[in-house]
Amino acid sequence: MGGKLTFTGGIHPYDGKDLSKDKPIKDILPKGDLVYPLSQHIGAPAKAIVKKGDKVLTGQMIAEAGGFVSAPVYSTVSGTVKAIEPRRVVTGDMVMSVIVENDGQYEEVEYDKSKPLAKLPREEIIARIQKAGVVGMGGAGFPTHVKLSPKDPDKIEYVIVNCAECEPYLTSDYRRMIEEPQKVVDGLKCSLQLFDHAEGILAVEDNKPDCIRILKELVKDEERITVKALKTKYPQGAERQLIYASTGRAINSSMLPADAGCVVNNVDTVCAIYSAVMENKPLMYRIVTVTGDAIADPRNFRVRIGTSYQELVEEAGGFKTKPAKIISGGPMMGFALFSTDVPTTKTASALLCLTRDEVSELEPSACIGCGRCAEICPGRLIPARMADLAERGDMERFVAMDGLECCECGCCSYICPARRQLTQEIKSMRKMALAARKK
Amino acid sequence: MEEKARVSSNPHIRSRVTTSMIMLSVIVALMPATVFGIINFGLHALLLIVVTMVTTTAGEWCFNRLLHRKNTISDFSAMLTGLLLALNLPPNAPWWIGVVGGAFAIIVVKMLFGGLGQNFMNPALGGRCFLMLSFTRIMTDFQTDTYTGATPLALVKAGEKVNIYNMVIGKTSGTIGETSMIALVAGACFLILLGVIDLKIPGSYIVTLIIFLLLFGGRGADFDYIAGNLAGGGLMLGAFFMATDYVTRPITKWGQYLYGILLGVLTGIFRVFGSGAEGVSYAIILGNLCVPLIEKITWPKPFGKGGERG
Numbered sequence: 001m002g003g004k005l006t007f008t009g010g011i012h013p014y015d016g017k018d019l020s021k022d023k024p025i026k027d028i029l030p031k032g033d034l035v036y037p038l039s040q041h042i043g044a045p046a047k048a049i050v051k052k053g054d055k056v057l058t059g060q061m062i063a064e065a066g067g068f069v070s071a072p073v074y075s076t077v078s079g080t081v082k083a084i085e086p087r088r089v090v091t092g093d094m095v096m097s098v099i100v101e102n103d104g105q106y107e108e109v110e111y112d113k114s115k116p117l118a119k120l121p122r123e124e125i126i127a128r129i130q131k132a133g134v135v136g137m138g139g140a141g142f143p144t145h146v147k148l149s150p151k152d153p154d155k156i157e158y159v160i161v162n163c164a165e166c167e168p169y170l171t172s173d174y175r176r177m178i179e180e181p182q183k184v185v186d187g188l189k190c191s192l193q194l195f196d197h198a199e200g201i202l203a204v205e206d207n208k209p210d211c212i213r214i215l216k217e218l219v220k221d222e223e224r225i226t227v228k229a230l231k232t233k234y235p236q237g238a239e240r241q242l243i244y245a246s247t248g249r250a251i252n253s254s255m256l257p258a259d260a261g262c263v264v265n266n267v268d269t270v271c272a273i274y275s276a277v278m279e280n281k282p283l284m285y286r287i288v289t290v291t292g293d294a295i296a297d298p299r300n301f302r303v304r305i306g307t308s309y310q311e312l313v314e315e316a317g318g319f320k321t322k323p324a325k326i327i328s329g330g331p332m333m334g335f336a337l338f339s340t341d342v343p344t345t346k347t348a349s350a351l352l353c354l355t356r357d358e359v360s361e362l363e364p365s366a367c368i369g370c371g372r373c374a375e376i377c378p379g380r381l382i383p384a385r386m387a388d389l390a391e392r393g394d395m396e397r398f399v400a401m402d403g404l405e406c407c408e409c410g411c412c413s414y415i416c417p418a419r420r421q422l423t424q425e426i427k428s429m430r431k432m433a434l435a436a437r438k439k
Numbered sequence: 440m441e442e443k444a445r446v447s448s449n450p451h452i453r454s455r456v457t458t459s460m461i462m463l464s465v466i467v468a469l470m471p472a473t474v475f476g477i478i479n480f481g482l483h484a485l486l487l488i489v490v491t492m493v494t495t496t497a498g499e500w501c502f503n504r505l506l507h508r509k510n511t512i513s514d515f516s517a518m519l520t521g522l523l524l525a526l527n528l529p530p531n532a533p534w535w536i537g538v539v540g541g542a543f544a545i546i547v548v549k550m551l552f553g554g555l556g557q558n559f560m561n562p563a564l565g566g567r568c569f570l571m572l573s574f575t576r577i578m579t580d581f582q583t584d585t586y587t588g589a590t591p592l593a594l595v596k597a598g599e600k601v602n603i604y605n606m607v608i609g610k611t612s613g614t615i616g617e618t619s620m621i622a623l624v625a626g627a628c629f630l631i632l633l634g635v636i637d638l639k640i641p642g643s644y645i646v647t648l649i650i651f652l653l654l655f656g657g658r659g660a661d662f663d664y665i666a667g668n669l670a671g672g673g674l675m676l677g678a679f680f681m682a683t684d685y686v687t688r689p690i691t692k693w694g695q696y697l698y699g700i701l702l703g704v705l706t707g708i709f710r711v712f713g714s715g716a717e718g719v720s721y722a723i724i725l726g727n728l729c730v731p732l733i734e735k736i737t738w739p740k741p742f743g744k745g746g747e748r749g
Binding site (some may be wrong): 007008011013014092168240241244250251252253255323324325326327331332333334335336337338339352354357358359360361362365366367368369370371372374378379380381382384385401402405408410411413414415416417418419421423424427 | 443444445446447448449450451452453454456457458460461511514516554555556557685686688690691692738739740741742743744746747748
């Protein structure tokens with residue numbers, strides 16, 4: 001099996017993980033209303049199946065999938081539907097959402113008692129994952145049942161769990177691996193049931209030796225599962241780089257992991273797969289790291305989806321200093337928020353509050369062609385030149401020179417000594433080029 | 440209304456290295472050679488260095504001012520251009536040579552083409568070549584009180600015996616900053632350790648030149664001939680500090696190797712077959728002109744399309 005456990009390029013930013021890595025996951029209960037955006041995934045938005053005034057239970061479906069590439073949404077508390085209206089989400093967009101007033105009773109629906117995994121047919125496993133509303137919880141939000149249904153399941157050779165957690169500050173996956181490693185392994189075993197010719201890989205960055213030790217111990221008798229210690233650098237957890245580092249196979253932007261015989265799922269997603277398949281439970285919780293130097297008491301929380309970010313801040317002791325930057329997700333790929341009045345969604349891995357806004361401290365200046373962006377670009381592009389083409393609006397050459405291969409990891413903007421907004425320029429042009437291609 | 444936090448596109452953190460830090464580190468790296476030049480040639484050399492640096496910095500400031508542009512002198516690149524040009528001047532050149540050359544380098548070669556990052560030719564070398572063509576006698580007169588006679592590289596070319604030890608230390612005639620191989624290499628090591636430059640260009644440049652001289656120099660593996668060529672004629676200054684100029688070298692990895700090889704071949708041709716002994720400045724300037732072409736033929740393949748290995 002190939003895979004050099006690393007890739008060419010990448011950066012080593014300050015990782016900030018010490019702030020929260022030793023804080024055990026704490027369960028928190030929402031106090032205010034819960035907001036469930038109907039679009040928390042890639043694909044068609046879910047369709048609300050409740051109406052204002054309806055009584056709902058914890059674990060009750062409140063919106064059904066809007067198509068095959070879509071996912072249902074469940075209520076995570078018991079209470080009453082207060083409204084169905086557009087609400088602000090982390091990207092800044094207004095998204096149609098179901099708002100549930102929490103009655104504080106947490107009355108839960110009865111779940112089917114599961115059959116043992118060994119007896120479940122393939123279709124049943126996929127159906128349970130689909131019904132549970134599981135999506136890629138690492139950030140992309142791609143519906144998991146679609147990912148697990150490639151054209152030819154026999155051609156899948158590797159089922160990879162992305163345990164890299166390469167984004168600075170994030171410790172939610174780390175805590176999960178420390179506290180519930182069996183669930184991660186069992187979730188992977190559920191996925192392996194779907195692919196007879198596949199072996200399982202737990203791909204962990206080598207800055208988490210304790211996780212590697214624990215997982216290795218757990219899988220020592222599993223013939224089909226190995227643990228791989230990958231070199232620590234950002235973006236080791238980016239799908240294409242992860243596949244390359246762990247298997248030696250390289251895919252480009254127009255290919256799917258399945259084209260290289262791979263399926264990749266993030267730690268939290270694998271745990272959601274476990275709950276969906278083994279316990280018949282829908283996706284209702286996720287682990288969120290609330291951290292940053294502006295947070296009084298950085299923590300990891302098990303959060304009911306729909307809980308307001310503001311409540312997470314309060315649970316973490318509030319702000320220690322005034323935050324200049326509030327970010328949903330990590331500092332490299334997260335979304336900057338102008339307020340904490342947004343709900344936790346299926347893809348929210350962290351809430352990061354920073355005292356300094358490094359982006360606005362220095363003005364962009366002229367490119368000196370130092371080539372640092374080209375050296376570190378994991379996509380092996382020359383970001384400085386791509387951004388020049390984007391600035392000039394030269395879409396044709398941008399596409400011809402492989403601008404679409406950019407994965408928007410942010411390394412180029414991070415490293416640029418002239419403080420150019422390289423990622424932003426390239427991202428905008430990519431968006432336009434992809435939109436033009438669809439027409 | 441409640442105060443809102445600032446939003447911007449990802450990423451939200453930045454590395455600490457800035458353009459001005461890079462420029463400043465190159466200036467620092469040139470200090471051993473600069474100080475040695477002043478000690479070697481006397482206070483007039485210091486005067487020339489100061490005058491040239493002031494001219495380039497003031498030139499950029501005035502240009503920006505006249506065009507109502509944001510001033511850019513705080514990035515230290517104009518200062519660096521001035522220093523590099525001064526190190527390429529003969530130690531006894533009149534002070535106004537620094538002014539004329541500095542003004543040409545900064546105004547014509549750099550600012551008229553759009554300022555930092557837009558010039559296609561190294562401004563310091565552009566300035567030097569302008570002076571060489573316009574004031575040939577002054578620019579090729581290396582006689583000082585201490586040193587009389589031809590430069591060591593000219594002696595090497597003529598097949599005469601030179602003191603390699605003095606050439607490595609720098610106790611020879613030549614331009615202000617080019618004589619001390621050891622001071623230049625020390626500065627270059629500092630830049631390599633900081634990650635400001637790497638060996639791709641200087642390495643392929645120097646290795647190519649050695650091979651060229653072995654093949655076509657007509658002296659075979661004559662140690663004095665090869666060592667004299669490496670230590671003399673501003674090769675170290677050119678290879679480590681001017682060929683590596685970000686703006687005017689190729690940005691692609693393989694392009695940098697190719698560029699180094701091209702410079703080595705050109706320098707070899709000028710030194711072996713040319714009428715003069717020197718060749719570094721013209722080789723780099725010619726190399727600068729080939730950069731767009733070199734980039735085009737060495738454009739990398741992206742990840743997943745064959746480029747993932749390097």
